[in-house]
Amino acid sequence: MKPKKSVTIKDVARVAGVSAQTVSRVLNDRPDVSDETRQRIRGIIHELGYAPNIIARSLIQGRSNTIGVVGYGLGYYGPSRTLTGIERQANQLGYSLLLSLLRDPDTSTGESLLPNLLMRKVDGIIWAVPEIGEHRAALLETVRNIPVPIVFINMEPRPDLNVVAIDNFNAARKAVFHLLEQGYRKIGVITGPPTWWESRQREAGWRSAMQEAGFLSAHELEQLCVAGDWYPESGSRGLEELLTRNPSLEAVFAFNDPMALGVLKTAQRLGRRVPDDLAVVGFDDTPEADYFSPPLTTLRQPLIELGGQAVQLLHRLLTTPESPSTPEQIWLQSELVVRSSSISSR
Amino acid sequence: MKPKKSVTIKDVARVAGVSAQTVSRVLNDRPDVSDETRQRIRGIIHELGYAPNIIARSLIQGRSNTIGVVGYGLGYYGPSRTLTGIERQANQLGYSLLLSLLRDPDTSTGESLLPNLLMRKVDGIIWAVPEIGEHRAALLETVRNIPVPIVFINMEPRPDLNVVAIDNFNAARKAVFHLLEQGYRKIGVITGPPTWWESRQREAGWRSAMQEAGFLSAHELEQLCVAGDWYPESGSRGLEELLTRNPSLEAVFAFNDPMALGVLKTAQRLGRRVPDDLAVVGFDDTPEADYFSPPLTTLRQPLIELGGQAVQLLHRLLTTPESPSTPEQIWLQSELVVRSSSISSR
DNA sequence: ATAGCTTTCGTGAACGATAACGGATATTTC
């Protein structure tokens, strides 16, 4: 249990009887080392258990092979899966991840976390915080002065930003058209917090599909939209509210699975049978959704890929030589998973 | 959009007309700087927007204020909340987090991730991978040669390791005694994968409480124990299996909430009313548990605290001067949350 | 007034690696 001062490149050099530079060349697979020397040094490296000090390397090279991730809401299904996708791809491309989590996205935009990441010289940043309320303006101003590339996840795309996002608008349309095809007309929604961009997009998608179908007036649509907070309880309350306003409600599209669970629960309590009296669709396809009563029709987002694409995009930005390439906006599509909560036998 | 070579300590020094060392002293709040100079330098730092390069600092100080976290299974409720707790406490104590996730804990112990963390000179490591199967031996051997302190989360405690763990044994006993008090006698369990330590501990707790109660023989207990895989589907199958073996089954203790959901679902399908014909208890207290039908009695683990305690312990190890202090083993208790799935009206 | 402290600050080296350059052999080219 000695302090065990770690082996440096000089130790290797000394043992091998060469200069540190030569060892460095072997480490970085440079061509100008004889095969014999290379093998010998490799052997010594292994023997001594030497591992290069990445900190020292970063200092001189000016890059750290580290990506800063600013995230929020690991308690939710989406963010935690997205982070998994980020880690997987980063690991594969040889990046390490410096993780910062936002505690409360309503009171802080997380800009305070940026200096810390920058001091640690991350090569780039992935911003995986849901876009909420009016943070955007302040954030964008800050971001403009940041010396490393940033990729945003699930933020309203703009031509001057690099963004990877789920196409929530079209995902919602898919769900609504599915319900319409099943013969449901009065389709209400329980949204997420209206400050969240993702929720607003889904709502816009619902509205667009409903208008296209043309069965209901704009006024009627207003009556069919209530706000939730992503938690089951708000699904419960939401359904009650919707039914109070529209006793003839035929279907509910909840903007995540936990709220859909609340809807199912309350529907049961009120004696509305799903799907015959009331269809229910969720959003997320959590592992539990298939075991709700009845099994829940829901939208499966490519979350692992979402994270992966963000890393790939960042990697492209980091490796493309000096070109101030035009920012990319990447959309990913969700898949509707149809289960019995929306298949009427009428 | 200039490349904007970043400001260094020398730039600050030059503008202030002092040496870099003096600026360094101001940065580190050393006493030997006059108040006047200190204020002036502070002003210039702010003016220039200077931020110290932590990499350079780490290089000479030999510490990085970074904690390496090896985790697994962000898709599960437990691990993702634990990580949240880790990040929160680390952030508070001024550490950054270097995150590595294990892809498949069955085929790899994650030792391959260690060299990477060590090359990046993390000050310490938090091992937040569930203990599975026979990995332990190999892992411990590797760990012994690691030059930084490690704290293990939810691993079988041993006197020579620093461990923070949930007391799964007593948590399970709580659940079983609760069921016994409610008058249930034939209490079956659906475990997690038997290779997981957490699952084995819960099983041992169940067994211990059942033996203490003394209503059933050892043979009968065997018939009341089936293995699941943490997913709802295995809860479904588990219940069927239990009922086949024990038609007079009175209660089921599933070792996590998703499996309990599967149990509820299948109970309903088979026409067993919960809790009157069959009591159900879960483990985790996910936000959804209160919205199951009926609401689920379950165990709430202090997961945020689990992560927090791990960081605090590591911090203690890092700041205690040189003492090869004896390792600590910290147990955290879970709380039984009683809901209607286990409250019989009989 | 001299010795001794304190307070305040600077100098040079070091941390561990790589970049830039150059030097010494060996090999090719005409």
Next chain:
DNA sequence: GAAATATCCGTTATCGTTCACGAAAGCTAT
């Protein structure tokens, strides 16, 4: 056979910061 080129490797400087040491100035005490 001389010049040009390749091949292989070492020297020195550098990244941005802190450490160890010491020096100058002011103050106190005898």
